[in-house]
Amino acid sequence: MVKVKNVFDHLNRLADIKLAEKWDNVGLMLGNYNDEVNKVLVCLDVTTDVVDEAIKNGINLIVSHHPLIFKPLKSLNFTDDFKSNIIRNLIQNNISVISFHTNLDSASLGLNDFLAKKLKLEEINVLFEHELDHNSGLGRFGKLSKEMDLEEFIKYLKAQFKLETVSAVIGNNKKIHSVAILGGSGADFIYSIPDVDIYLTGDVGYHAALDAIEMKKNIIDIGHFSEHLVKELLQDYIRELNIVVEQSNVEKTPFVIL
Numbered sequence: 001m002v003k004v005k006n007v008f009d010h011l012n013r014l015a016d017i018k019l020a021e022k023w024d025n026v027g028l029m030l031g032n033y034n035d036e037v038n039k040v041l042v043c044l045d046v047t048t049d050v051v052d053e054a055i056k057n058g059i060n061l062i063v064s065h066h067p068l069i070f071k072p073l074k075s076l077n078f079t080d081d082f083k084s085n086i087i088r089n090l091i092q093n094n095i096s097v098i099s100f101h102t103n104l105d106s107a108s109l110g111l112n113d114f115l116a117k118k119l120k121l122e123e124i125n126v127l128f129e130h131e132l133d134h135n136s137g138l139g140r141f142g143k144l145s146k147e148m149d150l151e152e153f154i155k156y157l158k159a160q161f162k163l164e165t166v167s168a169v170i171g172n173n174k175k176i177h178s179v180a181i182l183g184g185s186g187a188d189f190i191y192s193i194p195d196v197d198i199y200l201t202g203d204v205g206y207h208a209a210l211d212a213i214e215m216k217k218n219i220i221d222i223g224h225f226s227e228h229l230v231k232e233l234l235q236d237y238i239r240e241l242n243i244v245v246e247q248s249n250v251e252k253t254p255f256v257i258l
């Protein structure tokens with residue numbers, strides 16, 4: 001019999017919660033460590049749709065990447081507050097939630113490592129080493145097995161990450177050989193990344209993009225939703241406990257290109 005605590009401990013061996021950034025909120029977000037788990041749903045975000053999916057599929061435990069609770073809750077008002085109602089639905093259906101966020105980003109075999117391997121990078125190194133463990137930290141960089149021109153690389157990237165669109169900031173027209181990647185929101189790091197041919201991250205704003213051009217750096221905004229690949233990583237890993245693990249299939253990027 002697998003309990004919530006067993007899943008938590010297993011995940012913590014992959015991505016120790018001590019590796020989480022100070023501002024983050026990770027771990028058991030809601031539920032009971034002693035509850036039995038037969039079926040797990042892995043997702044990027046615990047949205048209303050994901051909770052409905054979990055209820056419909058008889059899920060006992062949701063494991064998300066982004067924290068269910070991030071900003072402190074001041075009230076649970078079920079009249080019209082969506083967050084309150086998400087929590088109420090989870091409680092009423094006895095669904096526990098574990099969120100592993102920046103600890104999973106940084107872990108040596110965590111999400112950024114997984115993303116770098118999806119691109120088949122070689123000589124993978126940590127971009128920003130964690131103070132507790134030099135094999136862990138945010139972001140990775142490495143080399144492609146062969147140089148590509150930008151167009152070829154973008155095609156390859158979209159296929160490997162299952163993305164329909166990306167936005168590119170072109171600061172130079174060198175061929176692409178060395179690649180840095182930081183899943184999620186990594187625009188703040190454009191000033192401190194090592195000298196690579198291209199940097200991949202999400203949530204790149206206007207000013208960061210302008211600065212990248214000034215610094216002659218290439219950036220591809222792969223969108224924050226590119227972290228949907230976390231579901232593959234979590235599913236394969238939690239299955240080691242011999243329990244049923246499903247990937248959410250109701251999640252999609254909130255943006256539409258018109």
Ligand SMILES: [Zn+2]
Nearest residue numbers: 183184185227
């Ligand atoms: Zn994220």
